[in-house]
Amino acid sequence: MKSTILADRAQGMEKTILRQIVDLADASCINLGLGELSFPPPKAVTEELSREIGRWPLGYTSNAGLPELRALIAARSGMEIDADRVCVTAGSEEAIFLTLAVLVNPGDEVLIPDPGFSSYPKIVRLWGGVPISYGFDRANRFALQTERIEAVLTSKTKAVILNSPNNPSGTVYARDELQRLAAVLNDRGITAISDEVYKEIFFGETSPASISRWAPTAVVVDSLSKSYAMTGWRLGWCIVPPQLVKPIIGVHQLAVTCASTVSQRAALIALGGGAEDEKRRNVEELRRRRGLALGCLRNTLGLPLIEPAGSFYILVDVSSWQARWGSSLDIAVRLASEHKVITIPGIAFGPGGEGYLRLSFAGTPEDFAEGVRRISCLLA
Amino acid sequence: MKSTILADRAQGMEKTILRQIVDLADASCINLGLGELSFPPPKAVTEELSREIGRWPLGYTSNAGLPELRALIAARSGMEIDADRVCVTAGSEEAIFLTLAVLVNPGDEVLIPDPGFSSYPKIVRLWGGVPISYGFDRANRFALQTERIEAVLTSKTKAVILNSPNNPSGTVYARDELQRLAAVLNDRGITAISDEVYKEIFFGETSPASISRWAPTAVVVDSLSKSYAMTGWRLGWCIVPPQLVKPIIGVHQLAVTCASTVSQRAALIALGGGAEDEKRRNVEELRRRRGLALGCLRNTLGLPLIEPAGSFYILVDVSSWQARWGSSLDIAVRLASEHKVITIPGIAFGPGGEGYLRLSFAGTPEDFAEGVRRISCLLA
Numbered sequence: 001m002k003s004t005i006l007a008d009r010a011q012g013m014e015k016t017i018l019r020q021i022v023d024l025a026d027a028s029c030i031n032l033g034l035g036e037l038s039f040p041p042p043k044a045v046t047e048e049l050s051r052e053i054g055r056w057p058l059g060y061t062s063n064a065g066l067p068e069l070r071a072l073i074a075a076r077s078g079m080e081i082d083a084d085r086v087c088v089t090a091g092s093e094e095a096i097f098l099t100l101a102v103l104v105n106p107g108d109e110v111l112i113p114d115p116g117f118s119s120y121p122k123i124v125r126l127w128g129g130v131p132i133s134y135g136f137d138r139a140n141r142f143a144l145q146t147e148r149i150e151a152v153l154t155s156k157t158k159a160v161i162l163n164s165p166n167n168p169s170g171t172v173y174a175r176d177e178l179q180r181l182a183a184v185l186n187d188r189g190i191t192a193i194s195d196e197v198y199k200e201i202f203f204g205e206t207s208p209a210s211i212s213r214w215a216p217t218a219v220v221v222d223s224l225s226k227s228y229a230m231t232g233w234r235l236g237w238c239i240v241p242p243q244l245v246k247p248i249i250g251v252h253q254l255a256v257t258c259a260s261t262v263s264q265r266a267a268l269i270a271l272g273g274g275a276e277d278e279k280r281r282n283v284e285e286l287r288r289r290r291g292l293a294l295g296c297l298r299n300t301l302g303l304p305l306i307e308p309a310g311s312f313y314i315l316v317d318v319s320s321w322q323a324r325w326g327s328s329l330d331i332a333v334r335l336a337s338e339h340k341v342i343t344i345p346g347i348a349f350g351p352g353g354e355g356y357l358r359l360s361f362a363g364t365p366e367d368f369a370e371g372v373r374r375i376s377c378l379l380a
Numbered sequence: 381m382k383s384t385i386l387a388d389r390a391q392g393m394e395k396t397i398l399r400q401i402v403d404l405a406d407a408s409c410i411n412l413g414l415g416e417l418s419f420p421p422p423k424a425v426t427e428e429l430s431r432e433i434g435r436w437p438l439g440y441t442s443n444a445g446l447p448e449l450r451a452l453i454a455a456r457s458g459m460e461i462d463a464d465r466v467c468v469t470a471g472s473e474e475a476i477f478l479t480l481a482v483l484v485n486p487g488d489e490v491l492i493p494d495p496g497f498s499s500y501p502k503i504v505r506l507w508g509g510v511p512i513s514y515g516f517d518r519a520n521r522f523a524l525q526t527e528r529i530e531a532v533l534t535s536k537t538k539a540v541i542l543n544s545p546n547n548p549s550g551t552v553y554a555r556d557e558l559q560r561l562a563a564v565l566n567d568r569g570i571t572a573i574s575d576e577v578y579k580e581i582f583f584g585e586t587s588p589a590s591i592s593r594w595a596p597t598a599v600v601v602d603s604l605s606k607s608y609a610m611t612g613w614r615l616g617w618c619i620v621p622p623q624l625v626k627p628i629i630g631v632h633q634l635a636v637t638c639a640s641t642v643s644q645r646a647a648l649i650a651l652g653g654g655a656e657d658e659k660r661r662n663v664e665e666l667r668r669r670r671g672l673a674l675g676c677l678r679n680t681l682g683l684p685l686i687e688p689a690g691s692f693y694i695l696v697d698v699s700s701w702q703a704r705w706g707s708s709l710d711i712a713v714r715l716a717s718e719h720k721v722i723t724i725p726g727i728a729f730g731p732g733g734e735g736y737l738r739l740s741f742a743g744t745p746e747d748f749a750e751g752v753r754r755i756s757c758l759l760a
Contacts, residue, residue: 127387
């Protein structure tokens with residue numbers, strides 16, 4: 001018998017929680033839900049593009065990307081790898097999408113962070129896999145704990161998605177914990193998928209560690225989006241172990257042929273060094289905004305919160321409001337519709353995020369302060 | 381038990397026939413395998429982009445694309461549809477990829493043209509479907525014949541992929557045949573997926589017809605790539621029936637988030653009218669190149685061939701050479717490695733293409749003539 005018109009995997013592609021909130025927004029809203037920086041793309045990129053666009057060859061590139069871009073990404077990775085292990089993608093989400101496509105058979109389990117980026121479980125399900133959540137040490141700023149991952153490993157576990165700095169908690173996973181986890185995964189032949197898109201946005205002394213240093217079969221996912229304020233350019237990449245190179249490029253070819261050639265050219269400029277100063281200034285500015293945001297939250301709301309070590313999000317603990325205002329979703333809906341401020345309810349990132357709101361300090365400090373003032377209306 | 385590292389769908393993602401040939405190419409080769417025009421992108425696009433890139437907001441767009449771009453595509457479609465039936469994609473291949481994702485359950489059959497674009501069967505298989513080939517009237521320039529499609533319809537047939545003008549045959553499907561086919565598919569609730577990327581490149585009096593005129597549930601796929609010589613920009617779209625809108629956008633979001641914002645801005649310029657004159661000149665130039673190419677082939681090779689009504693390909697019948705030189709693949713490999721001319725063997729498009737070579741006249745007439753001279757070495 002022919003099935004109904006929609007494939008099973010396409011059933012229930014309804015609005016996400018995030019979308020529900022964003023759809024409540026109007027022009028009068030302050031948006032603290034932002035997932036992108038308010039900075040423009042680097043001047044070096046737009047200026048060179050402006051000068052050279054008429055001279056560049058802008059046809060198809062190789063499916064895996066311009067050879068010189070793959071080489072540059074490999075050289076900057078700190079991983080001592082050949083360029084042929086790099087696949088340039090239409091943003092980091094495609095990189096995760098492709099990685100799961102080539103790893104996941106129906107019924108395979110993939111461990112996902114809870115709270116974590118809401119697309120992870122959906123992509124796992126799209127490929128027929130079963131997303132299994134692992135939690136964090138909430139008492140310790142959502143720190144990674146290898147035992148929590150070990151506790152949910154089964155013979156069906158195919159991969160573990162890691163995201164450090166983490167969205168939404170801003171946690172940077174500890175070096176020794178990643179090393180410990182790598183040993184466990186190596187032992188069992190489980191692939192680590194390390195989503196490192198926030199790795200250049202950190203506020204501590206040392207840059208976030210990558211599990212790839214200890215896990216030779218790890219897949220590393222990164223992009224221009226957050227580091228270079230270039231979200232709309234859809235330019236990401238994955239660095240994959242040798243046995244995944246051909247399959248990843250094969251699925252990538254069927255999905256999008258190649259990443260935008262214009263964006264690949266822009267990546268050559270950004271990653272080639274032209275945008276480093278601007279990126280550093282942006283991170284410094286974010287550090288300033290983070291300080292202002294934390295001060296503002298403490299002064300205005302006085303609620304517990306997670307001080308982020310990376311990313312541009314702060315989780316604010318609103319559990320003390322729940323008796324009066326309901327779930328994090330109820331609170332976010334009320335804030336958006338009645339008080340004209342967009343926040344992301346923690347539940348959007350999984351049950352582990354319940355009781356929190358995620359606030360972004362990627363926008364201006366003035367907007368942040370006004371947004372928090374609006375949130376404070378619920379204090380009354 | 382955990383399966384081996386690679387998912388089943390990722391097994392056998394080996395080199396395509398096309399890639400095998402292209403990998404034989406070196407700088408001394410003439411490339412008659414080209415799948416893209418030798419023209420630059422429209423001046424209107426690069427000039428406005430050059431002026432405005434620093435002023436455009438270049439963050440994420442809505443997943444389905446900029447509202448004004450969706451509206452423009454809807455208005456130009458001639459289909460009397462609302463903008464919300466348009467999903468802007470990272471090229472037309474993503475549009476086909478998404479459409480099959482939301483339609484195909486494991487075991488569902490999808491009819492594909494033979495000869496036809498080599499990615500069709502691969503995408504069908506990637507989503508667990510079974511590609512079933514349908515042939516054409518070879519005696520009549522590979523004309524579409526509804527009976528050939530009817531002959532392979534089963535209770536499992538979910539969709540039929542159409543491609544007019546056709547790659548590789550250059551055939552434009554006849555209006556009355558499309559109307560007849562639409563009636564058959566409507567009756568059975570089968571979705572037509574109409575890949576119309578070559579629709580602006582035609583050499584007859586009237587523009588190619590679209591089955592969407594008679595099949596209200598058809599999915600129409602198009603892009604900037606061939607019409608505007610903008611392959612590397614990865615900007616395509618699909619127009620889908622109402623019940624597919626949410627699922628398509630849902631999978632699109634998980635695959636790439638949104639199409640490149642820079643490319644979407646470029647599309648607004650190109651489709652907004654700024655590039656129409658240049659497009660018309662390009663098609664006129666292609667008409668000239670087609671005439672020169674046909675003359676050259678007749679004078680130099682004297683083989684039967686399919687005069688294309690659209691696209692920029694010519695199928696040359698080399699079956700009379702097969703006793704001496706082997707299959708179309710053998711011939712193409714010999715031409716690439718010994719005579720330094722790249723051609724695409726018909727078998728790359730399916731068994732229905734065997735006995736032919738596909739030659740592209742998208743490059744310069746001088747290159748075409750030199751390429752054909754090299755092919756003629758096999759005449760000796």
